[in-house]
Amino acid sequence: MMALMEVPIMDKKKWRRHEQRIEVACIIRAATNGLLYIGVKNKYCYICSQSEPGKESKEHKCYKNYQGTSTGIEQAILVQGFRESARMHNLRYKYIVSDGDSSTYAKIQHNVTYGRQVIKLECANHMVRNYTDKLHKIIRDTVHDITARKELSQLIPRLTKGARAAITDAGDNVSNSDVLRDGLYHVFGQHSNCKHDQLLDGFYFII
Numbered sequence: 001m002m003a004l005m006e007v008p009i010m011d012k013k014k015w016r017r018h019e020q021r022i023e024v025a026c027i028i029r030a031a032t033n034g035l036l037y038i039g040v041k042n043k044y045c046y047i048c049s050q051s052e053p054g055k056e057s058k059e060h061k062c063y064k065n066y067q068g069t070s071t072g073i074e075q076a077i078l079v080q081g082f083r084e085s086a087r088m089h090n091l092r093y094k095y096i097v098s099d100g101d102s103s104t105y106a107k108i109q110h111n112v113t114y115g116r117q118v119i120k121l122e123c124a125n126h127m128v129r130n131y132t133d134k135l136h137k138i139i140r141d142t143v144h145d146i147t148a149r150k151e152l153s154q155l156i157p158r159l160t161k162g163a164r165a166a167i168t169d170a171g172d173n174v175s176n177s178d179v180l181r182d183g184l185y186h187v188f189g190q191h192s193n194c195k196h197d198q199l200l201d202g203f204y205f206i207i
């Protein structure tokens with residue numbers, strides 16, 4: 001079966017403006033990268049946009065199917081995708097690979113019937129990126145002493161490398177692991193938290 005969609009022709013500039021008002025999110029099978037679900041939400045409707053503020057617009061076929069923030073839209077699409085899993089693919093999704101934002105996971109747990117059984121896996125790439133993003137944020141924050149910020153910025157490559165190795169080493173236990181926090185102390189020369197028997201731990205391995 002083929003679905004036909006009526007797409008109005010727009011010039012590039014108009015399309016760009018329109019593009020900012022639509023949000024797309026999808027569910028992808030991690031093993032194969034196959035697309036399992038794609039959702040599109042539209043924040044814009046021409047007729048609504050033409051009506052005077054505060055006044056109800058005339059009766060029309062409204063194309064706006066979502067109002068809210070981009071994160072909210074993304075979460076709504078993913079929740080919908082999880083809800084549709086049985087109907088579309090005759091299965092339940094067991095794992096979700098997290099991008100470090102636990103609010104999406106919470107939404108799935110609360111709003112999907114089998115949500116409580118879904119297990120969150122951390123993505124090492126996302127974790128390392130979040131970790132270094134936070135460190136860079138500290139470096140940019142002029143509230144902190146300049147010497148300390150300079151010292152931290154010199155240590156970033158070491159910290160990043162250590163974090164990646166430690167996350168890989170911790171595997172699925174990484175959420176319950178203190179390794180990122182302890183690694184920081186270690187790199188700055190404070191060893192009271194160090195469990196030096198964990199020689200495989202990324203930080204101790206590298207540094």
Ligand SMILES: [Zn+2]
Nearest residue numbers: 045048062063
């Ligand atoms: Zn409308």
Ligand SMILES: [Zn+2]
Nearest residue numbers: 186190191194
């Ligand atoms: Zn140490």
